[in-house]
Amino acid sequence: MAPDDFEYAARLMKERSGLVLTRDKGYLLENRLMPVVRQHKFKSFHELVAALRTGDAALQSSAVDAMMAKDTAFFRDWKPFVHFAKVVLPNITHARREKKLFRVLCAGVSTGQEAYSVAMTIRDAAQQFSGWRAEIIGVDLSPTAIAAASNAHYTQFDVQRGLPIKSLLRSFTKDDAGWQLNSDVRDMVKFQTWNLLTDIYPLGRFDVILCRNVMVYLDLQAKIDLLQKISRSLADDGVLYLGTQEPLTGVSAAFRPVNRDLGIYAVHRLDKVVLSSLAVPQKH
Amino acid sequence: MKLCLVVDDSRVIRRVAAKIVQDLGFDVEEAENGRKALNACAIRMPDVLLIDTEMPELGGIATAQALRKMPGGDKVVVVFCATENDPHFIRAALEAGGNEYIMKPFDSEIVRSKFLLLDLLG
Numbered sequence: 001m002a003p004d005d006f007e008y009a010a011r012l013m014k015e016r017s018g019l020v021l022t023r024d025k026g027y028l029l030e031n032r033l034m035p036v037v038r039q040h041k042f043k044s045f046h047e048l049v050a051a052l053r054t055g056d057a058a059l060q061s062s063a064v065d066a067m068m069a070k071d072t073a074f075f076r077d078w079k080p081f082v083h084f085a086k087v088v089l090p091n092i093t094h095a096r097r098e099k100k101l102f103r104v105l106c107a108g109v110s111t112g113q114e115a116y117s118v119a120m121t122i123r124d125a126a127q128q129f130s131g132w133r134a135e136i137i138g139v140d141l142s143p144t145a146i147a148a149a150s151n152a153h154y155t156q157f158d159v160q161r162g163l164p165i166k167s168l169l170r171s172f173t174k175d176d177a178g179w180q181l182n183s184d185v186r187d188m189v190k191f192q193t194w195n196l197l198t199d200i201y202p203l204g205r206f207d208v209i210l211c212r213n214v215m216v217y218l219d220l221q222a223k224i225d226l227l228q229k230i231s232r233s234l235a236d237d238g239v240l241y242l243g244t245q246e247p248l249t250g251v252s253a254a255f256r257p258v259n260r261d262l263g264i265y266a267v268h269r270l271d272k273v274v275l276s277s278l279a280v281p282q283k284h
Numbered sequence: 285m286k287l288c289l290v291v292d293d294s295r296v297i298r299r300v301a302a303k304i305v306q307d308l309g310f311d312v313e314e315a316e317n318g319r320k321a322l323n324a325c326a327i328r329m330p331d332v333l334l335i336d337t338e339m340p341e342l343g344g345i346a347t348a349q350a351l352r353k354m355p356g357g358d359k360v361v362v363v364f365c366a367t368e369n370d371p372h373f374i375r376a377a378l379e380a381g382g383n384e385y386i387m388k389p390f391d392s393e394i395v396r397s398k399f400l401l402l403d404l405l406g
Contacts, residue, residue: 078400162397165385
């Protein structure tokens, strides 16, 4: 790959998605963009980059979409979802007992597994939420990922990565091509294409935000900006779930760790007594 | 160290599964059918039984049912690992004493995530 081509494509990705690509990631760039090369019948990666340089907006969007990591799983890392079920949901039933409304944002939701894991957890706690309205919104920069998320049809590999077998039997219907999520869970989540580099405030305030394994792809300034936006969009007693490998030390002072190992944070302005109520149970 | 007994009539599957489970920090024993698995359980009860359903001599479901009647057998985490992916069959396997179910083919990430939700890791 010509250095010029790499520099241009890497800059395009950073401007449009925040994704940081160092020179040693040239293989990744080429690997993920080759399907775009083939789809548009270019003869080489160089030809694709030449076309991107002309400013073809649709082609640029396709290339950015293709670069986005779509690796996700149901109940990824498991323990954060146990915390959500056993600690956060009971707290919410108390704190929001007047409004009977709570909102969850899954930022960088990819193909939807995380948002549906939240939905299944809430559905399983339905007794606590009789008469409540739960709004779960999943956003991602990638239109193809959002289309897949809305479609809610998964392969046998997908439904085995993290999903308890009883949840599979309860929430999915098997067909010839895989497993279709049933409408009772599917209808609980709304998806939309959204660039987290822009403001997220128009999406409204949230009681819980999951932004897991997104910041790992961003540079420091983009992380700082995103965490500021998240802080503004999170309720005073809200909870933020990051990936387990995304420490906030030196990145943001807007949050207090509830459990660093699990990537669970509360907003810094939260009262200490309330913070202690979010502690992770010793034994799940 | 926790013990996982891997039971499958395919030597290749046993080796693949054993390697995955070893990498998760388990001691591993292997058996090629349910009868040999029960003999192994009588000597040393495993923490986890990772077992196929269809095997000669004694299948996985009958093995799990027999295991549950053995002293200490009720505490074993039974994970079926089988080709069958029909929901009715899976439901029956769970009712017969399974805690989890893995559909073949599987990979290390599937096994790791299932063991994690069963609280078997760390």
